[in-house]
Amino acid sequence: AQKVTQAQTEISVVEKEDVTLDCVYETRDTTYYLFWYKQPPSGELVFLIRRNSFDEQNEISGRYSWNFQKSTSSFNFTITASQVVDSAVYFCALSDFSSGSARQLTFGSGTQLTVLP
Amino acid sequence: DARVTQTPRHKVTEMGQEVTMRCQPILGHNTVFWYRQTMMQGLELLAYFRNRAPLDDSGMPKDRFSAEMPDATLATLKIQPSEPRDSAVYFCASGLVPGANVLTFGAGSRLTVL
Numbered sequence: 001a002q003k004v005t006q007a008q009t010e011i012s013v014v015e016k017e018d019v020t021l022d023c024v025y026e027t028r029d030t031t032y033y034l035f036w037y038k039q040p041p042s043g044e045l046v047f048l049i050r051r052n053s054f055d056e057q058n059e060i061s062g063r064y065s066w067n068f069q070k071s072t073s074s075f076n077f078t079i080t081a082s083q084v085v086d087s088a089v090y091f092c093a094l095s096d097f098s099s100g101s102a103r104q105l106t107f108g109s110g111t112q113l114t115v116l117p
Numbered sequence: 118d119a120r121v122t123q124t125p126r127h128k129v130t131e132m133g134q135e136v137t138m139r140c141q142p143i144l145g146h147n148t149v150f151w152y153r154q155t156m157m158q159g160l161e162l163l164a165y166f167r168n169r170a171p172l173d174d175s176g177m178p179k180d181r182f183s184a185e186m187p188d189a190t191l192a193t194l195k196i197q198p199s200e201p202r203d204s205a206v207y208f209c210a211s212g213l214v215p216g217a218n219v220l221t222f223g224a225g226s227r228l229t230v231l
Contacts, residue, residue, distance in 0.1 A: 035219070045208065045222035091160065104150070104173065105210075105220060107160040 002027045004094050006108035013082050014116050021077040021111045023092030029053075032096035034068065034075045035105065039089040048090075051075065082115045089113070119143040123209050123223035131231050135197040138226045140209030141190055149192045150220060151177075151184055152208040160208075166192065167214065199230045 003026040013019045025034065036048040049059065051068050059066045063083075067076045079086055092108040122141040130136055142149050151163040164174040164184040174184060181200070186192045196203055206227050210220040 037222075042224075043206065043227075044224045045210075047219060047221065050219050104162055104165055106162075109159045 002029075002032075002094050002096050002106045004092050004106055004108035006092055006111050008111045009109070010112045010114070012114045012116060015084060016081050018078060018080050019082050019113065019115075021079075021090050021092075021113065023075045023077065023108060025073050025075065025092070025094045027094060027096045029096040032094060035093040035095065036066070036075075036077050037091045037093060037107075039091065039110070041088070045091070048077075079113075082113075084115050084117055087113060087115045119221070121209055121211050121221050121223035123207075123226050125226055126224060127227045127229075129229045129231065130199055132200055133198040134230075135195065136199050136203075136228060136230075137196075138194045138207050138209075138228070140192040140194075140211075140223060142192060142209070142211030143221055144190070146211035146213050146221075148212045148214055148220075149186060150210045150212075151192070151194050152210065152222075154206045154208060154225070155204075163194070163207075196228075199228075201230045204228055204230050 005024045008022055032053045034051045038046045038048055049066055056068050056070055063080045065078045089110045089112050091110045093105045095105050121143055124139045147168050149166040153161050153163055161176055163177045165172050166186050169186040181196055183195045206225040208222050208225045210222040212220040
């Protein structure tokens with residue numbers, strides 16, 4: 001069965017600091033997708049990024065970057081020069097075929113990021 | 118931007134009452150998911166539909182929960198009778214397969230059962 005572990009329950013940083021959110025996953029599939037979602041205080045889950053298992057190239061989008069390493073089954077998320085508006089719960093998720101034909105998202109427990117002014 | 122619409126946004130009810138939550142998926146999406154979020158359990162999958170057919174509802178307590186898609190524009194999640202332990206935020210999400218099934222989530226329905 002698939003599993004996503006976000007060991008960091010809460011992280012606090014001061015504005016402008018860099019912060020990395022860790023994500024470790026388990027799956028028996030060779031084809032799968034990894035995601036990050038953001039849940040701001042308003043409560044809605046916002047899609048940030050999707051990576052497929054065949055593409056280990058790191059990705060950068062503005063202040064956000066993602067480091068995917070199959071060798072360690074990790075998909076870490078870094079925010080550079082954090083801002084107060086980055087304060088949210090961040091979820092890592094995995095989508096594979098472990099549950100049969102369905103592609104379901106299995107979420108990690110989330111990391112609460114607080115950016116202090 | 119296309120959105121997943123959920124109603125009601127908030128619901129307070131008494132134990133034993135029936136609760137129905139509704140979801141309008143994004144037009145053209147062929148998968149619909151219901152998730153429940155609590156502090157203790159995090160995000161749990163309750164049910165999954167593809168092309169309106171239920172594919173997986175193993176995460177749902179069958180004795181009191183039911184999920185349906187009467188048509189492609191409406192998904193419902195019903196709890197009867199409701200219990201205090203059902204208090205949670207219920208999210209609906211829709212996506213498209215084949216493909217990576219990037220899910221777009223609704224704003225959630227916050228349910229409080231007294």
